Amino acid sequence: MSNIIVVGCGRVGSQLANMLSDNGSNVCVIDKNAEAFANLGRNFNGSTVQGIGFDEDTLVKAGIEDCDVLAAVTQSDTANLMVTEVATHLYGVPHVIARLYNSDHERAYMQLGIDYVCGTSLVAEEVFGKTVSGHGAHLDTFGEYEVLRFSLNLKHLDRKTIRVSEMERVHDIRIVAFERADGSASSIPTGDSVLYHGDTVLACVRHELIDQFSVYIQG
CATH class of the missing domain: 3.40.50.720 (NAD(P)-binding Rossmann-like Domain)
Structure with missing residues (x-):
């Protein structure tokens, strides 16, 4: 509770x-x-x-x-x-x-x-x-979408990387941009871009999908 x-x-x-x-x-x-x-x-x-x-x-x-x-x-x-x-x-x-x-x-x-x-x-x-x-890191709300900035959590998948296309396909979201955890690089991704555990991610998520997507968000 x-x-x-x-x-x-x-x-x-x-x-x-x-x-x-x-x-x-x-x-x-x-x-x-x-x-x-x-x-x-x-x-x-x-x-x-x-x-x-x-x-x-x-x-x-x-x-x-x-x-x-x-x-x-x-x-x-x-x-x-x-x-x-x-x-x-x-x-x-x-x-x-x-x-x-x-x-x-x-x-x-x-x-x-x-x-x-x-x-x-x-x-x-x-x-x-x-x-x-x-979930946290709210940036803005556009109609049925919420824009989030968060640190990527992949522990629930027991892996260290995930492709942008996989996240977008499974959760019907859009990854807008990302920055490496060590600050070494930032980019607007393509579907083939690889994200690492701990990377900072900017994403657009539908309100009704936030619950299932929140597993990717580190508190």
Whole structure:
């Protein structure tokens, strides 16, 4: 069972928390306003902590020391950014996701390497998909496609290399570019290009195929 912290209990946060709880996760919701927890409804099976989402005492009460995933989904980009920085750099949470409320801040999120969801609709559903699939390195969303930048994991295949054509054929995706793990080379691939375990890969993946493709993504 995953231990997940959701910071922000507005419309998006409460919907996300209920989706994760119904999926079997151990969920704790943080909000500075105790009245916001009413958004969770009577059937919510998780826990709540009143406090500031980037306050260390609040995060410890919420269980950040054993946290697998943290989602910062308040309506403040500044608050979400501070939460992600604390969770990532002070507590080493393996997967941190932030809601990007103002698209003007998208470049800053990308430069900081923050996994994020940008938009005003279906935000909870997209964060939920990221959480349960465990993938990160989100760069952008184009309709039914998601652009990901990730370190290639081939351990599940018990091999060190794979051809681009094989990955694209099996998973119906498109590999856009890659960079060698040691930084020695980068390239726009052809079908015959060989990728190595640990290479950095830029790929376009359909939303509905992310779950099956996530085995290639190193956390």
